[in-house]
Amino acid sequence: MKKIFLILFTFILFKPLLAAEQTIEMLNKSGKELMVYSKKVVNISAGDTVLWKSVNPGHNVEFINGGVPEGVAKFRSPMSKDVQYTFKVPGIYAYWCTPHKTMGMIGFVVVDGNKSNLEAIKKIKYFGKSKKVAAELLSSL
Ligand SMILES: [Cu+2]
Numbered sequence: 196m197k198k199i200f201l202i203l204f205t206f207i208l209f210k211p212l213l214a215a216e217q218t219i220e221m222l223n224k225s226g227k228e229l230m231v232y233s234k235k236v237v238n239i240s241a242g243d244t245v246l247w248k249s250v251n252p253g254h255n256v257e258f259i260n261g262g263v264p265e266g267v268a269k270f271r272s273p274m275s276k277d278v279q280y281t282f283k284v285p286g287i288y289a290y291w292c293t294p295h296k297t298m299g300m301i302g303f304v305v306v307d308g309n310k311s312n313l314e315a316i317k318k319i320k321y322f323g324k325s326k327k328v329a330a331e332l333l334s335s336l
Contacts, residue, residue: 215246215279219302221254221292230254230295232302235332239282241307246279247272254292254300256280262289262319264312285309287316287336289329297323303332310336 220233237245247256252275258267264286271293272278282288285307292300301321313336321329 214244216240216243217245219245219247220250221247221256223251223253230292230298230300232292232300235302235328236305236335237302238305238308241283241285242281243306244279244281245304246277249275249277253294255294256290257293257296259289259291259319262287262316264288264306264309282306286312289316289319291325296321296325299324299328301325301328301332303336305336 216239217234217237219237222231222233223229225231225233232247239245255272255274255276256278257271258269260269264284267284267286267288270280270290274294282304286305286309288304288306290302290304303316313333317333319329
């Protein structure tokens with residue numbers, strides 16, 4: 196009987212992580228790139244959850260000011276932690292890693308294929324290498 200409870204408890208405990216529709220790894224190195232998200236653009240549906248896995252420590256996820264659909268609250272995850280976020284509002288979300296934004300550690304989430312805030316996203320002040328990476332990624336949307 197105890198075993199059953201343990202299995203149930205484990206299932207409940209880990210269910211939120213398994214429920215993520217997309218998993219992105221936060222990495223120090225991927226191929227020739229340093230400080231990078233394993234997926235830079237993900238397309239999801241409203242209500243879907245994205246999990247960022249802290250595979251290498253020292254990274255996080257921060258929504259960029261002016262880089263999210265109207266009405267979406269600021270979001271900045273703690274360093275070196277797995278983090279998940281459920282996207283409810285359709286549109287494009289621009290985010291980067293707080294300490295590595297100048298190194299181009301940036302990503303985009305597109306919810307429901309809605310690109311209505313693309314112009315606002317293009318006007319963001321990107322830092323360092325993020326500028327080039329963002330331009331490439333945005334032209335691919
Ligand atoms: Cu980082």
